[in-house]
Amino acid sequence: MSGAVTKSVHDFDPLDEVLRPPIDETEQDRVIRQAQEAEARRVSQAIDDSIRAEKQAQKKKGIVRLLLLGQSESGKSTTLRHFQKLYTPTAFHEERILWRSVIQLNIVRSVRTILDALSDLRLPTLDSGGEDSDDGGANIPQELEMLQMRLTPLRHIEALLIAKLIPPSEDEAASVIGSSAISAYHSHRSRSSERSWRAQEVFVRPGATWKGALAKSTRSRPVSLGTTGMQTRDEAQEVIHSCSYDIMALWTDRLVREVLRRRKIRLEESPGFFLNDLDRVTALNYTPNDDDVLRARLKTVGVSEYRCEMEAVAGRESGTEWRIVDVGGSRSQVPTWVPFFDDVDAIIFLAPISSFDQVLAEDRSVNRLEDSVLLWKAVCSNKLLANVDLVLFLNKCDILDAKLTSGIRLSKYVRSYGDRPNDMETASKYFRSKFSAIHREYSPLPRKFYGFCTTVTDTNTTAGILASVRDMVVRRHLKQSRLL
Numbered sequence: 268m269s270g271a272v273t274k275s276v277h278d279f280d281p282l283d284e285v286l287r288p289p290i291d292e293t294e295q296d297r298v299i300r301q302a303q304e305a306e307a308r309r310v311s312q313a314i315d316d317s318i319r320a321e322k323q324a325q326k327k328k329g330i331v332r333l334l335l336l337g338q339s340e341s342g343k344s345t346t347l348r349h350f351q352k353l354y355t356p357t358a359f360h361e362e363r364i365l366w367r368s369v370i371q372l373n374i375v376r377s378v379r380t381i382l383d384a385l386s387d388l389r390l391p392t393l394d395s396g397g398e399d400s401d402d403g404g405a406n407i408p409q410e411l412e413m414l415q416m417r418l419t420p421l422r423h424i425e426a427l428l429i430a431k432l433i434p435p436s437e438d439e440a441a442s443v444i445g446s447s448a449i450s451a452y453h454s455h456r457s458r459s460s461e462r463s464w465r466a467q468e469v470f471v472r473p474g475a476t477w478k479g480a481l482a483k484s485t486r487s488r489p490v491s492l493g494t495t496g497m498q499t500r501d502e503a504q505e506v507i508h509s510c511s512y513d514i515m516a517l518w519t520d521r522l523v524r525e526v527l528r529r530r531k532i533r534l535e536e537s538p539g540f541f542l543n544d545l546d547r548v549t550a551l552n553y554t555p556n557d558d559d560v561l562r563a564r565l566k567t568v569g570v571s572e573y574r575c576e577m578e579a580v581a582g583r584e585s586g587t588e589w590r591i592v593d594v595g596g597s598r599s600q601v602p603t604w605v606p607f608f609d610d611v612d613a614i615i616f617l618a619p620i621s622s623f624d625q626v627l628a629e630d631r632s633v634n635r636l637e638d639s640v641l642l643w644k645a646v647c648s649n650k651l652l653a654n655v656d657l658v659l660f661l662n663k664c665d666i667l668d669a670k671l672t673s674g675i676r677l678s679k680y681v682r683s684y685g686d687r688p689n690d691m692e693t694a695s696k697y698f699r700s701k702f703s704a705i706h707r708e709y710s711p712l713p714r715k716f717y718g719f720c721t722t723v724t725d726t727n728t729t730a731g732i733l734a735s736v737r738d739m740v741v742r743r744h745l746k747q748s749r750l751l
Contacts, residue, residue, distance in 0.1 A: 330588045331740055334607055336646060337617030338638055339566070339595070339628070340538060342662045342723040346615060347573065347593055348561055349729050354589070354737075355575045359560075365481045366555045369563045370548060371503045372428040372469070373539035375421050378514055380534065382415055384526050408522065417513045424503050429469055432477050470566035504551060511549035518542045536621070536666045539564025561724050568595045570603055587741070608651040613740045615658045616646055620698045621666035623680045636681070643702060647709040656743060657706065658736050659718040661698050665725070667691060695720045
């Protein structure tokens with residue numbers, strides 16, 4: 268065989284074929300090509316310089332970038348609302364009425380969860396010594412069946428509310444998993460089967476789109492003369508008000524509570540729970556207060572940047588622009604976090620420690636607390652964030668306290684907890700030490716640990732914590748901008 272040299276496939280560079288000058292290139296063509304390449308490099312360098320200059324200008328202008336991270340239902344959106352309430356109160360208060368539709372949907376969803384539990388299970392008899400009845404029937408008492416029938420108007424109200432939040436003319440119409448409720452409303456079809464009223468998660472894209480849709484629908488409502496003067500009619504509120512007695516009867520029924528207990532459905536611990544406030548929130552003239560807005564549940568997906576200019580509050584300076592990035596927390600959205608790590612001033616990471624006995628909705632083989640720990644490790648170890656302050660919110664401490672007080676043993680789910688006292692103070696210290704150890708071990712560079720036990724629906728406590736976080740972030744931002 269001849270001694271010809273064969274080029275290895277590993278030596279082949281596909282870019283060579285693209286970048287190599289044409290074989291028949293003339294001297295004139297070469298001069299033109301080189302001039303074009305030089306111009307392309309100049310434009311690219313100018314773009315890079317412009318980006319760097321813009322970042323420097325943002326720092327000098329006082330623009331602070333804050334990233335909110337954590338798994339789904341960890342409290343990110345509630346934390347954002349707290350920032351808005353504390354530092355942009357005028358805009359926050361102007362939008363409170365828009366949250367009434369969200370709270371209405373929360374109420375309807377809670378009712379539907381109960382009705383689904385009743386229709387899916389054989390109803391256990393309470394006089395069976397604590398064991399489920401073995402008879403094959405679903406012995407739903409007649410009074411509960413009557414309640415179910417009287418509450419059927421809420422199906423229409425749910426579809427109406429979803430249609431208001433997610434207009435069919437927008438891309439977000441696809442944001443309802445299953446989207447049967449939207450189809451039912453916009454096509455004006457009624458569905459009689461119980462299966463058509465199954466709890467599908469409703470979500471919106473972050474940002475002001477859904478608020479704009481609600482504001483538009485509110486302005487278009489007919490006006491009636493109410494007891495307090497001219498009032499805008501709200502069909503959803505009127506129907507929920509008319510059903511309020513039946514909703515209360517359903518929620519307080521002893522048999523219903525037993526079914527929920529056996530199915531381990533803890534509505535009181537769920538975001539957007541208002542069944543204990545029915546007298547107030549179902550009133551015809553109901554307007555949400557600040558706490559209602561913070562407690563309301565509206566799932567968001569995707570990533571969105573909120574821009575807000577701080578108002579002068581409690582003697583603090585105004586004019587600082589904050590850009591708060593709210594990042595989706597479901598497992599499929601975690602890969603979208605990394606592009607937002609660049610040029611961030613601080614990260615608030617929310618870990619709901621009350622979820623030690625729960626699993627992920629998207630992967631029921633994964634414990635929610637374990638998932639938070641893994642996410643925290645990934646954030647701490649990320650080299651792009653080596654110089655970024657990480658602020659940890661061990662969130663939902665009120666729910667953790669309620670669970671431990673009710674007798675649920677933390678050590679049953681967290682083996683390393685051992686025989687420590689099963690109380691809130693001990694458990695919170697344990698979790699704080701564990702997350703602090705991860706922060707210390709996995710951070711690429713030494714940095715201070717900021718950890719808080721929080722209940723972000725607790726206005727007063729969270730306000731103090733966020734004020735501390737705000738001051739810390741601003742000081743670091745000014746230092747990096749060489750203004751301190």
